[in-house]
Amino acid sequence: MTISRLRLIVQHLSFVILTFGGNFKISLGSSLPCLSCPFIGSCGGGCYLMALQRSMAWLWPPIVQALVGTGSWTQAWNSTTYFLGGLAVFVGLVILLGKSWCGWLCPFGVVQDWLSRIRRLFKIRESEILLNNKQRISMLKYVLLFYLLFLPSLSGFGLLPRDFVLAFCNICVAKLIMPMVTGDLNHWILGASGGARYIYAVILLLLTGSMSIGMFFKDRFFCLFCPMLAIIDLLRPFHILRLAKDPSACRGCGNCRRNCSMDNQTIYLERVKKRVYDPDCLGCFTCSEGCASDDSLSVRFGPLTLFSSSRRYSSRNLTGGGL
Ligand code: SF4
Ligand code: SF4
Ligand code: SF4
Incomplete structure (x- = not known):
């Protein structure tokens, strides 16, 4: 058995468990270091980025209120322990398996690999334009990480509407593509016009279209932008x-x-x-x-x-x- 073959088996096993596991009552929590998207109805374990955004919105307001004397320390303690509990599981999983969450276990990584295989089947070469701009593009994942932490925090303080609590999910192409893989097209439908939610839905449709082209012409194109990879990388001395x-x-x-x-x-x-x-x-x-x-x-x-x-x-x- 070669590493490639073993990896292919593990990747698809992980894909089935994380994408359809919910149908069989499998629930691996909400702190997984991969894009196992909870927008899939049958998701067997949730992507930590969603939990992190929610934690950012819930963590700071009770702490600030307790500090200025307008809220209780019990509430501040509850939101802190909620955040630390999820973070501890996430960090533990990253320390154990490091970057292999991306190479071996991420369901959205598997979907990207499928697109690359289709491209190779048609004997289409990988895009050189994208290869040459890789360094600049890959810096964007750190910008997205900042966006993911900052906007939900502002929303928690009421400085932005509640639609910004899941600021990154709102622009994450996995939110449209992963449910589509299971036959669920509901997230593709634009709701009533107007408001932040509608603008986000339009942006997401455009991003999904352009990102799909990128993922077809460049192996693991989305991974270059993925804030999950940025967080996993921050913990690299401990892998x-x-x-x-x-x-x-x-x-x-x-x-x-x-x-x-x-x-x-x-x-x-x-x-x-x-x-x-x-x-x-x-x-x-x-x-x-x-x-x-x-x-x-x-x-x-x-x-x-x-x-x-x-x-x-x-x-x-x-x-x-x-x-
Ligand atoms: S939309 Fe993206 S970031 Fe949000 S939970 Fe799904 S995979 Fe994770
Ligand atoms: S970097 Fe790629 S493989 Fe890793 S979590 Fe993000 S989408 Fe998945
Ligand atoms: S992604 Fe990392 S482990 Fe995989 S081939 Fe490249 S350098 Fe090696």
Whole structure:
């Protein structure tokens, strides 16, 4: 069994559980570090971004009111514990599996991989224009993270309408695409005109159209913008499951760079450090699978080595593509 094949099986198992698990009474909470969208009626576990936005709206007002003497400390304590409880589960899951939530478990990542496979089926090449602008584009995920934390907080204080509590969900293309995968098109329908909700619905339709084109022509295009990836990356010093490199064993074949669906260069270019990271890494480990240098790239779970690259393995199994 190759890493790619194992990953494909795990990805689709995860997709089925997280997308349809609700039908079988599976509920994995609301702190998952992947876009398992609760707007799907049968969702088996919720994306933490929704819980985080709600926490931002509920967390600050009771604390400020308690500080200025217009509210009770009990209320402030309740909203703080609600926030910390969800955060602790999320952080624990990220520490355990790191970026692999994106590479192995995210249902929206699976949908993006389907689009890439269709493109390859038609022998259409990946867009070079998008590749060349990757650095600039990928910075936007941090802007979106700020937007996701800031607007719900303003809404919590009553400075913005309640429609802004889920400010990021309102523009998240997974909100339209994931329910559509299950046959639910209700979120595509524009409601009564006027108001923030209507404007958001129009923006989301436009974003979904343009993002779908991007995801077709560029592998994992949405992931470049995804604030979930930004949060997972912030915790990278603590990831237990991770990629490691022995620069002294690297023969510079470049297979890691060529096989990466995110076109990450950092792993290839690293010539000193053993702990290798790229902010846009999805933890798929395709690079280690394709590496033609013995023990140059390895997959580690804490001190344990789960997989180590070898010339024999790569020449036998190299697929020539990251997905
Ligand atoms: S709309 Fe997007 S951010 Fe909101 S819960 Fe769904 S996947 Fe998460
Ligand atoms: S970065 Fe991609 S794979 Fe990771 S959570 Fe976001 S959409 Fe899913
Ligand atoms: S750097 Fe390696 S593990 Fe990270 S996304 Fe690229 S191929 Fe996957």
